Amino acid sequence: MAPEVLDWVERVAAFCGEAWGLAPITGRILGWLLVCTPAEQSAGQIADAIGASRASMTSNMRLLTSIGLVRRRTRPGERTAYYRIEDDAFEKVVRQRLAAFAAFGAIAEEGLALGGADEDRTRRIRSAQRSIALLTDPAQGR
Secondary structure, three states: OOHHHHHHHHHHHHHHHHHHOOOHHHHHHHHHHHHOOOOOEEHHHHHHHHOOOHHHHHHHHHHHHHOOOOEEEEOOOOOOEEEEOOOOHHHHHHHHHHHHHHHHHHHHHHHHHHHOOOHHHHHHHHHHHHHHHHHHOHHHHO
16 A cells, blocks of 8 residues: 555544544544545455554444444355445434434433523533534524
C-alpha cells in the first residue's frame, strides 16, 4: 500500500482518538475501510494492512459494527466474516445520533418538572436542551 494512504489512515486514527475517544486501532480500522480495495475485507486482511494483531481485531470490529459504521457479513460456504463501510453508513449513524438526542428531550422535560421553578436545579437541563435543539432543530441555530 502507498505510504500516503497509510499516513492518511493514521490521521483518521488520530482524529478518532482525539475527537471521539476511540482507541488508535479502532480509528485505523475505520480509516482503512474507508479507502481499501476491495471495499469488503476480512479481519485478517485488515490486520495485515494496518499492522495490527488479529487478536485486537475482534473487540474493535464489534464496536464498529455495534455503532453502525461497519457491516459484517459472511459469504455462502465460507466461515470467514467480511467487513465493509456502506456508502451511507455515516449518514445513518448521524441520523441515529440525532434521533437519540431528540429522544433525550422527553427525559429533560421530566427533569425540568422535578426542578420546578428552581433555576439552580434546572439551569444545566435547560442548557442541555438548548444545545440539543441546535442539533435537532436547524431553526434554533439561527
